[in-house]
Amino acid sequence: MDNISARENRQARLKRMLAPTSAVFIGGASMIPAVDNCRARGFQGPIYVVNPRRSELAGIPCVPNIASLPEVPEVAFIAVPRENVVGVVGELSAIGVAGAICNSAGFSEMRGGEQAQRDLVAAAGEMPVIGPNCPGVANFADRSVFMMDFFGEHDQNGSVALISNGGSYLSDLGSSDRSLPVAYSVGLGNQAMITAADVLDVVLDDERIRAVNIYFESIRNSAALSAAALKAARKGIPVIAIKGGRTTAGQRATQSHTASLAGDDTVASALFKRLGFVQVSTHTEALETLKMLVHAPKVKGRRTAYATSSGTYAVLGSDIAEANGLDLQPPSAEAAAEIEKHLPPFVHAANPLDIVSSADDGKKTLDIYRAFLSGNLDVAVNVMCYPPEGGWDPTTWDTNTTMFAQAARERGLPAAFVNTMPEMISRSVRERMIAEGLVPLQGLEDGLRAVSNAIRSSELAEIVARKSDEEILLPLYSANVTNPIALDEASAKAELANVGISVPRSVVVKPDQATSFEDLTFPVVVKALSADLSHKSELGAVALSLGTSDEAWRAVCSMAENLKKTAPEIAVSDFLVEEMVKDGVGELLVGIRRVDGIGLALTIGIGGTQAELLRDTATILLPASRDTIAEALRSLKLYQMLDGWRGRRKGDVEAAVDTIQKFSQFAISNGERFVEAEINPVIVRPQGKGVVAVDAVMRLAR
Structure with missing residues (x-):
């Protein structure tokens, strides 16, 4: 089977696994919660249980072995001891099961388990296996839930797909009481066969999906991930990424500065940016961002109207808003005059706008909001804190938010309500807000970050839309290059000179x-x-x-x-x-290193002996266009030093970009031979006189 056919076969089988017509559970009493959960969530097909020592499990008659199944089920849930997994997987593959979910642990996540995982993959053949060490898979939208643990109750109206290496992440988001409409919850486990890219590719074909969240602990195949990301971008489906397991690359890197300046977390961020993924830092930020993306129209700019009923949150909230790039411009003179008609003399029109003294009058509140939102705006945000149950009468809060939602709808503005505390906003209130077009966000910082992330999603979508497919897709690189050799400086420079890079x-x-x-x-x-x-x-x-x-x-x-x-x-x-180069205007560091699972990462920074102290760098993935390289160079904080800052001589920036391009092509053209190289510094001479690579280190595979 050729590569394209194999991929199409795998994706077709994955789709059958996510919405199967029949299922089998293989294991013992520990599976009872999983079987009960499957039935409780409304699975419509026949469920079988294989156990050679029990007559029934969870009220379902057991069959003694796989060969005794009355039909070939479409999905199998495996929870047997590790030593039995390979045999079970082989039998399931042999009878033509579409795919298996392997909950059993004891594979590559444990010392000495790597060979067992390789044996599992070999036994599976063409049958995709999610896991091992996998918590399970849920397709709530089609009532197909195969999970060992409880990952929330969701109806069939979900529009978010959650994909995660770990189960706790899925459990936290799925079980939260925050009005997140989950359709899919997929635990990847060890990703022995099926990666985040495979699942992303499949769920993107579901027309119900409006946003995807992926929690990465490792990135196994950036080429496949980039292909799925391209699909998401062309379909206009935003992807929220969060990366765990950050490492200190410098501990295992070479002699260069590059690894310490661009660790694995920096490279992952560069990957996400290239793919158009919005990167977040915490699970709650991811959750609130997803709500903003699926419950609100697309936010296309940063001009933000910020209304609150508290002076405290006008100050704290505006600090957070501006730190996250929200543009809080004051109302126009005309809007201010109209707003102040409805405010007491001691309150003035501003952004943030404090309307506490008028919040109990519905008509007056609506008039204020109509005036406040009349300017040239992109998004409207209302910040308050609902009283706890048994506290104040929430009528005033209900009136305020309803009027805000109405004024935003009339203006066609995406609108969010940010409850300053994550709790203390009931489900009924959230559902009412969603029906009115107001996104209920929970937590002051997470909520405002969610608004900013929604804007960032639109910005990245526009950038990716302007790029060709080739500027998004990444080539497939093999991992774990063995026996690399380090070159001395003269040998490294000889390699550079051979590709047209100027050396002394x-x-x-x-x-x-x-x-x-x-x-x-x-x-x-x-x-x-x-x-x-x-x-x-x-x-x-x-x-x-x-x-x-x-x-x-x-x-x-x-x-x-x-x-x-x-x-x-x-x-x-x-x-x-x-x-020696005597007429340098400035110095650059340019390094490229191979990162397992991702590929070639190019880091550009202000160079010299102070490189690690300044840490003024930009990292992008290769291949990259000349424009992308030039943009990365211009993004450096100290770029102005090369561009004639305060009357200084301008450096030959075009020659610098040419050199970085040649260096990048050198790395790409060496293929599996290339491991890592760095030029530090590249001395940038005055405009028109070129640049010179005056020091270099390099490692190439034998």
């Missing part, structure tokens, strides 16, 4: 062999050559501004002797003598 003229010398420097223009720099020398300046392995041949030779000999004392573990026999 130089010669390689030994302390005990006389060599002529007549082809070099002074001053020069002397550097010790060794692939094991990462930060040369700290070890005294660099000497700058040497004006004569004699000075250069003395530096070579002195450095050779000193390194025997300061770095006796490093054998240094060769030294690089090269011309």
Whole structure:
């Protein structure tokens, strides 16, 4: 079967798994809650149970083995001891089951379980297996729930798909009392066969789905994920991403600065940006963002009208709003005059607008909101806190929010109500608000972030819409390159020079062999050559501004002797003598590294010895267009230093972009051979004079 046919077959079988017509549970008494949950959620097809030692389980007669099933079920839920899983999976595959959900644990999530997981995959053949170590799968919209735990009660009107490595994340969001309309809840477990990309691709074909949330603990195949992301983008379905398991890449990286400046979390963020995913930090931020996306029309700009009944939340809320990019412009003179007709003399029209003294008069409140929302706005936000049950009479709050919703509807504005505390807003109130077109958001910071994230979603959608498919899709890279070799600086620069990147003229010398420097223009720099020398300046392995041949030779000999004392573990026999660049305007760091599961990450930053101190960087994934590279360079905080800030000479930015492009193509063209490389610094010369790569480190696979 070719790759396209295999993918189509897998996706077709996944769709059958998510909405099966029959099911089998294989395991013991621990499965009783899962079987009960399946029936309680309204599964309509026949349910079978396989157990060789029981006559019945959860009130369902058991069959002793898979061969005794009266029909071939479409989905199997496996909860047997690890040692029995491979055999069960093989039998299910042999009889043609569409797919299996493997709840059993003890595989790659545990030390020594990797081989068992490989055996499971081999036994499955073409049958997709979700898991192992998987909490389960729920399609609430079609009443197909196969989960070991309780992940919430949802009706058939859901429009959100939740996809997660872990079960707790799904349980928290699915069981929350926050009016999140969940349609799918899919636990991936170890992703031995089925990844987030596979599930995303399938749920995007469901016309009921309006937003997707993925919790990643690992990213297994960015090529497949980018293909699914392209599908989401072209369908206009937003994806909210949250990444757990952040690592310190510098602990296992090479000699370069790049890994510490662009750790795995930074690279994941670059991936999400490329794919048009909105990245959030917490599960509650994800939850509120999803509500904003599915309950409100698309928010297309940041001009925000912010109304509240509290001076406190006018201050605190506006700080949070502005920190998250919401634009709180004051009302126009005309709108202010109209607003103040209905306000007492001591309250003035502003944004945020405090209407506490008028909140108990419905008509007056509506008139205020009509005036307040009459300007050139993109979204309306009402911030208050409903009283707890048994507290104040909520009539005033109900009147206020209803009038706000009406004024926003009349203006055609997306509108949200933010309850400052996550609790204390009842389901009946939330449902009333949703019916009126007002999105009930819970928690001041999460709520305002949700509004901002909805705007960010629209902005990313517009960016992705302007890009070609090739600027979104990523190639497939193999993982775990073995036996990489580190090149010394001279060898690394030779590789760069071969692809047209400018490097200084130089010669390689030994302390005990006389060599002529007549082809070099002074001053020069002397550097010790060794692939094991990462930060040369700290070890005294660099000497700058040497004006004569004699000075250069003395530096070579002195450095050779000193390194025997300061770095006796490093054998240094060769030294690089090269011309210095005397007219630099600024310095850049440009690094590329291979990241397992994602691909090649390009990091651009302000370079030199202060690179890690400044941490002024931008990271994008390759391949990238020239425009994307130029945009990343311009995004640096200190870019103005290269662009003529305060009368400085302008640097040759076009040449810098050319060099970064050539460097990127070098990494791409080396394919599986490329592991990591960094140029630090690239000296940017004055406009029209080019750039020079004056230091480089590189690792290539054997």
